[in-house]
Amino acid sequence: MAKSLRSRWKRKCRAIKRERYAVKELARLKKMLGVKEEEKVSEKEVMESDQVIFLDAGALKANKKKKETPPEEEEDVEMSSDEEKVEVSDDKGEKRIFNSKTLKDQNGQYPVWLHKRKIAKLTNAKKKFKRKTKSKKRK
Incomplete structure (x- = not known):
């Protein structure tokens, strides 16, 4: 061409x-x-x-x-599977104690990073567990 x-x-x-x-x-x-x-x-x-x-x-x-100079080592939060309560410090310096089973803090609030669907699953599972225990008690 x-x-x-x-x-x-x-x-x-x-x-x-x-x-x-x-x-x-x-x-x-x-x-x-x-x-x-x-x-x-x-x-x-x-x-x-x-x-x-x-x-x-x-x-x-x-x-x-x-x-670079070596950065100061920050204290890590030790988590063990035996403990039910875990202490976590926020960016603001506030300490929160989370229950590893329910994922709620001492005020009954879920963490910010937890998705709404996960919260719904947890609440539904809790309701099902309560229904099962009530039905067993009646028998």
Whole structure:
């Protein structure tokens, strides 16, 4: 097929777009990979030639550990299957005691993360259990 003027023009415009977007994409890729110009002063020539240096995850983690001070260790809440009550502290610093069986706190409220369907299942199961115990008592 013959190459029309319109298709030539469209190809030319797409080539210009590719060049323009390549610069943005390279900057985004460098930012995502953690390559910074201040850190890579010795490899400035490589950066100017628009090449990306790929680092493995182990090297990036090692660099971060060297730079960062060790964070203070937070106390974890110990949970055991034997205990029925579990203490949890909120973001606000309030402590709540949750019952592991009913999933309610000391005020009788369910946690925020618990879905409405799960709450409905729990209440229905509780009602069924009460019906069974009542029918057994009558006999």
